Amino acid sequence: MTDQPSIFVGGGGDAYALPQQLLLKYANRHGLIAGATGTGKTVTLQILAEGFSAAGVPVFMADVKGDLSGLAAAGTDAHKLHTPFMERAAKIGLQLTYRSFPVTFWDMFGEKGHPIRATVAEMGPLLLSRLLELSEAQEGVLNVAFRLADEEGLPLLDMKDLQALLVFIGENSEAISTRYGLVATASIGAIQRRLLVLENEGGAKFFGEPALDLGDLMLVDASGAGRINILAADRLMNSPRLYATFLLWLLSELFETLPEVGDPEKPKLVFFFDEAHLLFSDAPKALISKVEQVARLIRSKGVGVYFITQNPADVPENILGQLGNRVQHALRAFTAKDQKDLRLAAETYRPNPRFATEEAIRDVGTGEAVTSMLENKGIPGIVERTLIRPPSSQLGPIDPALRAQLMVQSPLKGKYDTVVDRESAYEKLRARAEAAARAAGEAATPAPSPWDRAASSEKDDGYRRARRYDPDQEEAPAARRTTSSRSDSIGTAFAKSFARQLGTKSGQAVVRGILGSLFRSR
The missing domain is CATH 1.10.287 (Helix Hairpins)
Incomplete structure (x- = not known):
């Protein structure tokens, strides 16, 4: 085992397999956790979050299935998996001790955690167009709206600001088209209908103030452990495009806000992107290029990004090539396409002469994975069959009473709970309309x-x-x-x-x- 600061991922349980450790020095080189449903991706995600937190690295992750809240409670020998966990720990040479970790709960809908918001202006026209599934012409109208808001001093903070601005553009489309190019009323109507759908799905709650302070995602507790930020995403997953767009927005904000730090001894923040295939599904080339740019450059900001998905083929090749730390759980090859994907996944690993990588990926059981971690100088390690270590925290969700107690004890209690509605585009445009009506009445x-x-x-x-x-x-x-x-x-x-x-x-x-x-x- 290395003397460098690292996270113990697991071992092989035989005399030949090397222990697998994620070196903190290379943890910002990004990573991949892949595998079919039920093969153990959630446990791998949990033990990595524990390792980063214990090392003083804050973590952000989405709880898609609702069972990652167990990180806030210590595991127990009363759990039905206690005995198998202890046997596995002994087999891989781990002294397993149960403990809890500092957790901050977030929820876009404000029900299971602190409300998390962004302003419309922060989201920007590109990501908003992606969220609303706009055509190229409709995206052009949205760009005009944002440009007009900047020039006219109309802050776009919440949904009603954007809706009021679109009404204003529709009423003055001839003059605006003369200056910015054709603004078709049909395009404005299409955008308004998309906004209505988003509002009906609850997405309007995401836009507004107080907006998220990124510094609140990078807190440590009194003992120096990094706080694990868990976004409740079980309800959010009913709007998968909103989920993917939000995470991409957050990643982009981190990229644009954080200073350059080069290659730190450990990351400033680790970002887990679960259900990553939702980000790339039907995404336009401009968006893929932006994700590729962020993934390539954000590591110099001290942020590590880990994509979690069922199949490595879900991630575009240019981005996949930047993911140095990999945990590949079993892939099932039932169809010709599955067999092709399995073969391509195996080819991305540095081969091990003791076994065939393709066969290992197909045959590993639940809780076992094929792993490859970056070694000294950032060289990919030889692929190994690895038994993933058991978690120290509780496996499965905590009860609502404990969640409520942790919310009360949160260092962010009260900061985001009350919506702030200051003067913005909606109020300014309404004042203009009322002033114009009075002037016209007097005339x-x-x-x-x-x-x-x-x-x-x-x-x-x-x-x-x-x-x-x-x-x-x-x-x-x-x-x-x-x-x-x-x-x-x-x-x-x-x-x-x-x-x-x-x-x-x-x-x-x-x-x-x-x-x-x-x-x-x-």
Whole structure:
């Protein structure tokens, strides 16, 4: 075993197999955990998170199946797997002790953890277009919207900001098209419908403030152990594109925000991307290029990225080539395509003369894997058949009462719980619409002409004559008819003027502004 700081992954249990250790110095060179369903990927993910936390490295991971919360509780000898775990530990030379780890729970919906949010502006048009599954033309309109928001000083913070901006663009499409290129109302309508679908799925809760402070993902506890950030993703997986886009956004924010650190002795943060195939499925080339760039360069920021998926073929080749630390659980070859994928997966490993890699990947059992870790100078290690070490924390989810207790004790309690709705694009556009409606209303009320003043004077004289006619101060029938006739003519004239105004373009704009203000205020 090496003297360098490392994480013990497992051993072979025979005289020839070398113990497999993940060197912390090369942990930011990224990695892959792959294998068919039920072959042990979750346990591998759990023991790696434990190792990083114990070494003082914060971790971020998504809990897709709801069973990673067990990291917050110590394992116990009452568990049904205690005896097999102890036997495996003895076989691979591990002194297994149970312990818990510091965990911070997150939840986009704010139910099982701290709410996690980002602003629309932070998400940006590229990722938002991916999230909404927009066409190229619709993505172009969204780019115009973001550009206009920047130039007009309209902060895009939450969903209603973007919706209000799209309404504004639709109402002023001719002028905007002249400056930025054609902005089709059909494209605006398509984007609005996509936003409605996203809102119905609960995605609107992700956009807003307070936005996530990346520093809160890189905390350590009083003992120096790195906090394990667990995102509740069991409900989020009902919107797989939202899940993948969120994780990619988070990865991009880390890349753009963190400073260069070169090759540190251990990572500043390790990021586990579970169900990674969702990120690359039907993704446009521009997005794949961005992921490739982030994966290639973020290691110099001290961040290690580990993709978890069923088949290595789910990951594009250019990105797969950057994943140096690999744990390959069993792949099943039931079809010709499966056999091809198995053969390609085996070819990516440095061969071991003791066994055929392809056969080993096919034959390893649950809790066993074919592994290859980076060695000194970043050289890939020889592939080994490895029994994955048992976890020290609880296998399976914790009970809701313990989760609630840990939430109360969280160092982030109260920081993200209350939504902040400061002035942004929605409020500014509503104020503009109301101001325009008032100005248009004032312009539509003409000043009294000399003819109107004369008519008013004549009416007053008639009213005075009527009062002299009736000592009991009752209006004469003629005066009542005169007053009523005059009032009717003024009301009719106003109605006719307003009707003519509705026929003009400015009149239509006033009505849209008023109605838009009413609808947006609800």
